[in-house]
Amino acid sequence: MEKIAWTLLEVGMQKEEYKGYVLWGHAMARRAAVEAGNFWAASGTVTKDRELVGASGVLEVFEEEFAAEEAGIAWAREWVDKHG
Structure with missing residues (x-):
């Protein structure tokens, strides 16, 4: 697996x-140091x-900010259903 260098630009x-x-x-x-352009990590x-x-x-990693936020919310719901 290739490691990717991160430089944080913005957070939503x-x-x-x-x-x-x-x-x-x-x-x-x-x-990413190995890729061109900006992407949204969820x-x-x-x-x-x-x-x-x-x-x-x-x-x-998503191309759209909203999709990344939604993926984070979906993960959090699953966490609550499993541990809550």
Whole structure:
């Protein structure tokens, strides 16, 4: 597997409340050293009572910011359904 160097350019977030948890879908714009152009890396986090209880790391890379945020929210919902 080839490692990719990340330079963070911009971050977008989407918030959703679900089964007593607050879910966050993150979109991080990055420029890969081995690729040309900008893409959106998706991640998700889960909080309860203002404490972090779950985090995904990078899930996938998308061309659209909204798609990356949605992927993060979807991961967070699955986390709650499994652990909540």
